[in-house]
Amino acid sequence: MGANLGKVGKTALIAATLALASCSGGEKVAEKRTEFSIGWSIYAGWMPWPYAQQAGIVKKWADKYHIKINVVQVNDYVESVNQYTAGKFDGVTVANMDALTIPAAGGKDTSAIIVGDYSNGNxxxxxxxxxxxxxxxxxxxxxxxxxxxxxxxxxxxxxxxxxxxxxxxxxxxxxxxxxxxxxxxxxxxxxxxxxxxxxxxxxxxxxxxxxxxIPGEILDLLVVDTATLKANPDLGKALAGIWYDTMKVMVAQDEQGKQARAAMAKLAGTTPEVFEAQLKTTFLYAQAKDAVAATQDAKLIETMTRVRDFSFSKGLFPGASSADAVGMAFPGGKTLGDPARVTLRFDDSFMKLAADGKL
Structure with a gap:
């Protein structure tokens, strides 16, 4: 999975985001709210989101927490990430590298709350x-x-x-x-x-x-604005509930699972056969406990070190003197880069609640 954004466009976006951040007078403070929007684009590992909306799973979990969640398709992947970075969405489906180089490098404090899959041939x-x-x-x-x-x-x-x-x-x-x-x-x-x-x-x-x-290096995530999440933790709980409820149906090798995957294929504009083939090259973390283990694994820090070093070498951290300029946080209090400038957080807390049956 990936994005397309020329260097000039990406740098301009980051500069604009940094300018907005500098005008805001410090850390963003979000308010408690009841309605949220999540952006998504077509990719095998992200089709559970529109399916969950169609099947009533989004409403089920949103109702449980007395909120409303709008799951919104954006035809162009990078545009969805840009819109999230600009504040149009509260969360977005995004690959790990693009989460780092677009919102996080632009100063938008972002939390990856669901590690959904890794590309295993996609x-x-x-x-x-x-x-x-x-x-x-x-x-x-x-x-x-x-x-x-x-x-x-x-x-x-x-x-x-x-x-x-x-x-x-x-x-x-x-x-x-x-x-x-x-x-x-x-x-x-x-x-x-x-x-x-x-x-x-x-x-x-x-x-x-x-x-x-290079298994496990191209990760597909759901990320949410950190300040919004802090003010509205029920959003994170609802999103985790939606995801793992949908996973149960999606991976089931029965008629319901087959119909769910066929519905996802239709939403993706392809045939069930093509969609099933794409799933074979997508390593889904269908079980919350497996996603938690992957997020806590030291290999994630190794992967993100490679990703940020590549990104820095390509000038994707404008004005930065080293790859450490953009800080990242991992479970267990571990950090990579500048701990005073953490803008990408791998937050396993909502996946853990799902794994422990506490949503």
Whole structure:
């Protein structure tokens, strides 16, 4: 999973967010509220959200906590993250790298309250006329620059004795990448599903590296504005309840589960067969206890160290003198980067309540 936002656009957004933060007179104080909005975009691991709304699961949990939750689709993934960063949404579905480089790097204190899945083959590198990554050297690679696609490319090249300087990247949005790769001139690309599976089906195309080669590094999250969450903890409880209730139905190997997945496929604009194939390359943390364990695992800090070092190297922390400029907090009081400037928090408390049956 990933985002498309050119360096200039992302830097401008961060600058604007920082300017807003500096005008607010310090830490944001949120009020207690009863209505909230969560943004989502199409991706296999995020289809439980619109399904939960359609199936009445959102209403069930919102009613329990006497609140209203609007689950809102945004057709462009990065636009959904931008809108969250600008305050239009209280939460959003986002990949770990983009949570760090868009809201967190822009000074918006953000809490990841659900670690939903990791990409286990849903992101991949494609080549025409070759079946080995070595053949990528010297090629133009179409991808969403400064996204997890770019990160995947850097990891793949590094694992195979190459560097980003060995290729030329062509910034291409997720909306345009299928058409761009159909051109005979385009012989290399990095994409995520559903685009990846469409592109891989072209004649003479091979997947030469996927996120399954770096398991657990491309995480898909639900994040919520930290100040809003502090003022309204019932929002976090309701969202966790919605997610794990929906997971039970989604992973069930019975008629109800099959119908739920078919409904998610329809919401994603694809067929049940294609959606089932995408789920096979998505490692879902369907059980809350497994998501808690993954969030508490030291490997998460290793992953986020790699992600932030890559992000800093690409200039995604404007004005920062080191990768430590954007602080991150993890369960157990562990931090990465500047502990005085923590703007991304991996908060396992709501997942724990779900695991312990205390929602």
């Amino acid at each position: 992101d991949g590198i494609l080549l025409k006329g070759a079946n080995s990554l070595a053949a990528i050297k010297g090629r133009r690679v179409y991808l969403a620059e400064l996204s997890v696609s770019h990160y995947l490319l850097a990891r793949a090249l590094g694992n195979n004795g190459m560097a980003l300087t060995d290729v030329k990247t062509i910034n291409t949005s997720d909306a345009d990448i299928v058409a761009a790769f159909a051109s005979p001139d385009a012989t290399a690309a990095v994409a995520w599903n559903p685009q990846l599976s469409v592109m891989a089906a072209q004649p003479g195309v091979s997947k030469v590296f996927t996120s399954a080669d």
